[in-house]
Amino acid sequence: MKGLKDHLNSRYFEAANQMTSKKARRRIVAYVESYDDIYFWRTVLSRFEDDKRYFEVMLPSHRKLERGKKSVLMTFVEGKTGEDMIACVDADYDYLLQGATMQSRKVVESPYVFHTYAYAIENLQCYAPSLHDVCVAVTLNDHRIFDFVDYLKQYSEAVFPLFVWSVWAYRTGQHNKFSLSDLSRVIDPGGFNVFDPQPSLDHLRQKVNRKVKQLQAEYPDNKEQYLALKAAVKELGVTPQTTYLYIQGHSLFDNVVVPILNKVCNRLRMERQDEIARTARHHTQRTNEMSCYEHSLQDIRQMLKKNNGYTFSPQFRQVQSDIEHYLTTARTSPGT
Secondary structure (H helix, E strand, O other): HHHHHHOOOOOHHHHHHOOOOOOEEEEEEOOOHHHHHHHHHHHHHHHHOOEEEEEEOOOOOOOOOOOHHHHHOOOOOOOOOOOOOEEEOOOOHHHHHHHOOOOHHHHHOOOOEEEOOOOHHHHOOOHHHHHHHHHHHHHHHOOOOOOOOHHHHHHHHHHHHHHHHHHHHHHOOOOOOOOOHHHHHHHHOOOOOOOOOHHHHHEEEEEEEEHHHHHHOOOOOHHHHHHHHHHHHHHHOOOOOHHHHHHHHHHHHHHHHHHHHHHHHHHHHHHHHHHHHOOOOOOHHHHHHHHHHHHOOHHHHHHHHHHOOHHHHHHHHHHHHHHHHHHHHOOOOOOO
């Protein structure tokens, strides 16, 4: 047990760095929540590596298969933080709670804990301006048949009023009355038509409005508190047009974006296949070209997980700004 504690202690890494040659690069360990998070945080940290320092991104323990946010943050109790060990986690609601819970305080106040600002990595993978590029990667067809930016803008505007109620529920300890799962069920857009998404959005607005009215009836004295919280979350960077980045990540990924991508990519595949069938000079050429194209197609979920178009998002830039500030206030080489 003592060995594990030593392993997790930042002083272990500080001592290791001090024992290396003055010319050696400083090693900074970055603990993350899961295997899927390693690639994301590598994209964050790579630009800060140089001849003086490098990062090693890993799970909290090699000895036990420990994963998850709590496992990462448990290493950051008093005496175990330091300049040679950082935690990199999803923001979840902890960012929006702004210290209302113990875990939220760790996330927003510790100089050695960094978070995504968006709810989770999945939200950033679904960054609207990048989704057309995902379709191109999947189908090798660059025809823009769907406006992802406009759809997710309208989607966000539709769910924003209920989203504020959800944050209120978690800030005030009422989440057993209105949980994240409850929110996800209401804001699931359901059926969707690529060429006419408006009915789906209209239905979503109706569902949201019904739930908002229900909550208003249950908490009739909450108007001023609701309006104050609405202003507060906007100050934190949440806008009615970008709410999709702050709802539960796997819900956005699985219930909103992947179903849209499936339908859009199916149409783009059919377009390309029709083009091949129409322009082929003979049966053999058609068969060969179709086979070549189909072998080049990619899996939608895998392409979305590898999507790094989020690097242009304000949230990603804020994460990098936080890392830069940490590095400018920390030691820049071993033994200094």
